[in-house]
Amino acid sequence: MRATRREALIGGGAVLLASAGAAHAASAGDAGLLQGLLARERRLENAYDAALRRDLLDAAVARRLRDQERAHIRGLEQALSRMGQNPPRAAKAPRIPGRERFASFALDLEAAAVVAYLQALERLRDEALLLPLGSIAANQGQHMVILRETLGLPLLEGSLAVS
Amino acid sequence: MGRTDTTTRRTLLGAAVAGAALAGCGDDSGGAPRRPNNASDAATLNSLLAFEHAVVAAYDVSEPLLRGRALRNVRAIADQEREHVRLLTGLVRDLGATPAGPRLPDEYRRSFPRMRDEHDALFFASDLEERGVRKYLESLAKLSDPRLRRTAGALGVDEGEHLAVVHLLRGEPAAPEPFVTGTS
Numbered sequence: 001m002r003a004t005r006r007e008a009l010i011g012g013g014a015v016l017l018a019s020a021g022a023a024h025a026a027s028a029g030d031a032g033l034l035q036g037l038l039a040r041e042r043r044l045e046n047a048y049d050a051a052l053r054r055d056l057l058d059a060a061v062a063r064r065l066r067d068q069e070r071a072h073i074r075g076l077e078q079a080l081s082r083m084g085q086n087p088p089r090a091a092k093a094p095r096i097p098g099r100e101r102f103a104s105f106a107l108d109l110e111a112a113a114v115v116a117y118l119q120a121l122e123r124l125r126d127e128a129l130l131l132p133l134g135s136i137a138a139n140q141g142q143h144m145v146i147l148r149e150t151l152g153l154p155l156l157e158g159s160l161a162v163s
Numbered sequence: 164m165g166r167t168d169t170t171t172r173r174t175l176l177g178a179a180v181a182g183a184a185l186a187g188c189g190d191d192s193g194g195a196p197r198r199p200n201n202a203s204d205a206a207t208l209n210s211l212l213a214f215e216h217a218v219v220a221a222y223d224v225s226e227p228l229l230r231g232r233a234l235r236n237v238r239a240i241a242d243q244e245r246e247h248v249r250l251l252t253g254l255v256r257d258l259g260a261t262p263a264g265p266r267l268p269d270e271y272r273r274s275f276p277r278m279r280d281e282h283d284a285l286f287f288a289s290d291l292e293e294r295g296v297r298k299y300l301e302s303l304a305k306l307s308d309p310r311l312r313r314t315a316g317a318l319g320v321d322e323g324e325h326l327a328v329v330h331l332l333r334g335e336p337a338a339p340e341p342f343v344t345g346t347s
Contacts (some may be wrong), residue, residue, distance in 0.1 A: 007261060022226045026302075029222025054331075059244060064336065064338065065338075067341075068340075068341035069341075070339060071341035071342070075342075100195070103321040104298045114318070114320055118316045118317055118320070119315050121303060121309075121313050121315075122309045122310060122312055122313040123309065127303075127304045128304075130303035130304050131300050131301070131303060131304065132342065134299070134300045134303050134316050135296075135300055135342040135343050135344050136341070136343075137316055137320050137323075138296055138300070138320050138324075138343035139323065139338060139340070139342060139343045140216075140317050140320070141320035141321070141324040141327070142323050142324060142326070142337055142338035144324065144345065145324050145328055145331070145337050146327070146328035146338060149331065149337070154239065154290070155236055155239070155324075155327075155328045156236070156239045156243065156324060156325070156328060158242065158245045158319075159246050159247070159317075159318075159321050160244045160317040160321055161246075161247065161314055161317035161318045161320075161321055162248060162249075162250055163341040
């Protein structure tokens with residue numbers, strides 16, 4: 001399959017940097033945090049892929065969300081590889097609800113992922129991880145806006161920082 | 164038109180850099196935790212606070228140009244920005260420093276682009292929210308206190324959500340890229 005320009009930019013840059021220099025043992029704590037985030041990203045990717053196959057969400061929306069989760073997964077896997085850690089095997093996929101409940105289900109998954117990313121920002125030792133993980137968390141927040149629109153909810157809920 | 168092309172290209176490049184940065188992480192041992200530095204953290208938070216004051220002023224100026232759905236949503240964004248101001252003000256005080264105050268409305272007005280209609284107001288809002296995301300992301304590595312990093316990360320997520328709302332109001336995809344960097 002031919003890569004889009006966006007994928008080429010992200011993937012190309014990632015490969016170049018990932019291959020520069022030897023991998024060293026990273027803090028076990030950081031690797032564990034990334035593995036936890038990766039598991040959450042895989043659940044989301046699985047959910048949106050099911051949504052696309054089973055018509056649980058508008059197809060263009062499901063495809064965009066799934067592809068963005070895949071980009072996060074690639075980045076996390078490459079970061080783990082660079083730490084000398086094998087990415088964990090995919091966990092059992094969660095039970096996916098039907099169309100009437102799917103967007104709400106996905107919104108809950110996204111909200112939990114944002115909280116996990118914020119916890120990681122507090123615990124990470126490698127400061128170079130902070131910005132990319134923060135940028136993914138911001139993207140997950142954008143996914144929540146998309147899902148709220150799908151559900152007919154106000155686009156914004158309470159501030160995460162203030163609540 | 165040129166602006167749209169430029170924004171798209173920069174957003175793409177920013178996303179690529181963030182993705183590449185993530186892939187390039189983990190090549191050291193992580194290092195020891197930094198010692199908390201209240202003065203440095205207060206300076207970082209005060210810089211964010213000064214920006215938030217400007218954003219609140221910008222929304223005050225642009226609201227009269229908006230109607231209907233755009234007005235409702237921009238008001239919701241502005242309310243959250245005011246909450247950010249209150250939060251950051253309290254955090255700076257907790258660190259024993261003096262919080263940055265707002266400038267005079269006329270001073271802000273002179274620094275804002277001239278806005279004639281909703282299109283201009285939303286264009287400016289998009290620019291502000293991009294900058295907000297970028298500032299919070301850049302602050303993460305500057306903050307020595309891990310709890311403040313979490314707060315700054317949450318504020319960055321808020322700004323990412325605001326940006327998505329503004330994108331929608333402008334008829335654009337809410338989440339155009341997987342890594343939100345605020346690089347336009």
